[in-house]
Amino acid sequence: MTRRVRVLVWHADLGAPEELLETYHQVSRKMAGTAGLLGNELLRSTTEPGTYVLISEWESLAAFRAWDVSDGHLVTVPLRRFRDPRRPGRPFDICEVDAAY
Known part of the structure; x- marks a missing residue:
């Protein structure tokens, strides 16, 4: 059985939350259709x-490793x-x- 994988990357808005969000949208649009990628989400703490x-x-x-x-x-x-500098x-x-479930 092949298991799905989730990749978690911690980010900090560096005082520019709108810029982080816009960059996320730009990157996500470019990632659309990537083989093996089922989707992504940006969650705010x-x-x-x-x-x-x-x-x-x-x-x-x-699939992730091939893309990586x-x-x-x-x-x-x-x-x-x-990327969150508090997580060195x-x-x-x-x-x-x-x-x-």
């Missing part, structure tokens, strides 16, 4: 002001400046779905 998490859903870990090493990955470069080292996680 209600407990940590200025904190966001971008969650993308992939049909499998293999391709030139298609470069489409996300404009969002990188918003690794501002992301890759999670396989073990169970769902």
Whole structure:
């Protein structure tokens, strides 16, 4: 059984929430139709002001990894400046779905 994968990337609005949102929309439009990508969402924290998490859903870990090493990955470069500096080292996680209802 192939498990779906969710990739979580933490971002900070750096005092420019409208710019983060517009950049997210621009990148997401370019990502539309990417093989293996099922969709994505930008969630704003209600407990940590200025904190966001971008969650993308992939049909499998293999699909995500294939995209991650391709030139298609470069489409996300404009969002990188918003990566949360309060999470040094690794501002992301890759999670396989073990169970769902």
